[in-house]
Amino acid sequence: MSVTTSTDLSHLKPSEIGVISSIEAEDSLFHRLAALGFRTGKKIELIRCASFNGPLQVRIGNTDIILRRSEAIRIKIRTS
Numbered sequence: 001m002s003v004t005t006s007t008d009l010s011h012l013k014p015s016e017i018g019v020i021s022s023i024e025a026e027d028s029l030f031h032r033l034a035a036l037g038f039r040t041g042k043k044i045e046l047i048r049c050a051s052f053n054g055p056l057q058v059r060i061g062n063t064d065i066i067l068r069r070s071e072a073i074r075i076k077i078r079t080s
Contacts, residue, residue, distance in 0.1 A: 004080045009072040010056065012046040018077030019043055025074040033075070036065055044077060 012018060020042050023030055037060045038044075047057040047064060055066045067075075 004078050006076060006078050009044065009046070009058065009067070009075040009077055010069050012077070012079070014046055014048050016079065017043055017045045018079045020075060021078045022076045023074060024076065025071075029071065029074065033071070037061065037063055038075060044075075 006021060007018075009018070020038060020040055022040060023033055023038060025033065042060055045059045047059055049056050053069055055068055056072050058065050058067060058072075
């Protein structure tokens with residue numbers, strides 16, 4: 001039996017995979033993230049974190065995207 005936990009994207013560790021449960025952002029950021037493929041129910045993998053609270057590299061499908069931490073904390077995910 002697996003336990004599902006909920007957190008934001010900035011708390012994943014490299015190579016961990018989660019499923020987007022919600023995006024809590026203002027309209028402009030929400031639409032920009034949606035255009036990049038961030039949608040509820042999509043799997044997302046953290047590839048790497050830059051040093052000193054720098055940006056995160058994530059993968060959705062075959063697309064790698066660089067996000068600011070301030071954007072990543074608005075993306076809520078489920079992990080198991």
